[in-house]
Structures are given as structure tokens and as C-alpha cells.
Amino acid sequence: MPELLVLVAVGAGTYAMRAAFLVPARPAPPAMARVLPHVGPAVLGALVAPAxxxxxxAVTVAGTVPGVVAAAGAWLLWRRTRSLPVALFGALTLALLTTAVFR
Structure with missing residues (x-):
């Protein structure tokens, strides 16, 4: 029973910390409000670039080139067709082909 109380307390604390940022007590300052829309893309880029x-x-030709070629191909296909499935399947094909070439 004490373990259950600890889990409930930790869950409630986690929820309270996250909810505190969703319901601000006062509006964000203008400088912060101007920058906030750029946080999501910056975090996404910081997660995707190293991967x-x-x-x-480590940066190696056999490990890096297929991913970079597939990402560039996905971007180009999406820009031309505006179709996400076409871009994803095209990028998958490019990744498989370049991986086969470099192995």
C-alpha cells in the first residue's frame, strides 16, 4: 500500500509540474513570446541532426551518406509532390539503395 501512495504522489507531482507551464499566471514577456514559436523546430533539429x-x-561514409541522401531525397520529393507517402517511400528506397552501394 505505501508503494501505491508513492506512485500516486509522484504522478500527481509530475502532472502538476507539467500543468504549471500550460496555465501561466501571467502572459509571457514580448521577447519570449516572439521566440517561443522557434523552440519546437530548434529542438527537432537538435534531435535529428546527430542521428x-x-x-x-561517429561520422563514417557508410553510416552517414545513406541517411543524408535519403533525407535530401525526401525533402526534394515532398517539395515536388506535396505528398508525404511519396516522400517517405522514395526516401526509404534511396536509403536502401545507398546502403547497398556503400556496404
Whole structure:
């Protein structure tokens, strides 16, 4: 029973910390409000770039080139067709082909 109370307390604390940022007591300052829309794309880029450029912890031709080629191909296909499935399947095809070439 004490374990259950600890889990409930930790869950309630986690929820309260997250909810505190969703319901601000006062509006954000203008400088922060101007920058906030750029936080999401910056975080996404910070997560994707290392995984794309150094997938195994180091930059190698066999590890880096297929991902970079697939990402560039996905972007180009999406820009031309505006179809996400076409871009994803095209990028998958490019990744498989370039991986086969470099192995």
C-alpha cells in the first residue's frame, strides 16, 4: 500500500509540474513570446541532426551518406509532390539503395 501512495504522489507531482507551464499566471514577456514559436523546430533539429549525421556515434561514409541522401531525397520529393507517402517511400528506397552501394 505505501508503494501505491508513492506512485500516486509522484504522478500527481509530475502532472502538476507539467500543468504549471500550460496555465501561466501571467502572459509571457514580448521577447519570449516572439521566440517561443522557434523552440519546437530548434529542438527537432537538435534531435535529428546527430542521428542523421552520426548514427552510430561517429561520422563514417557508410553510416552517414545513406541517411543524408535519403533525407535530401525526401525533402526534394515532398517539395515536388506535396505528398508525404511519396516522400517517405522514395526516401526509404534511396536509403536502401545507398546502403547497398556503400556496404
Amino acid at each position: 542523421l549525421l552520426a548514427p552510430h556515434g
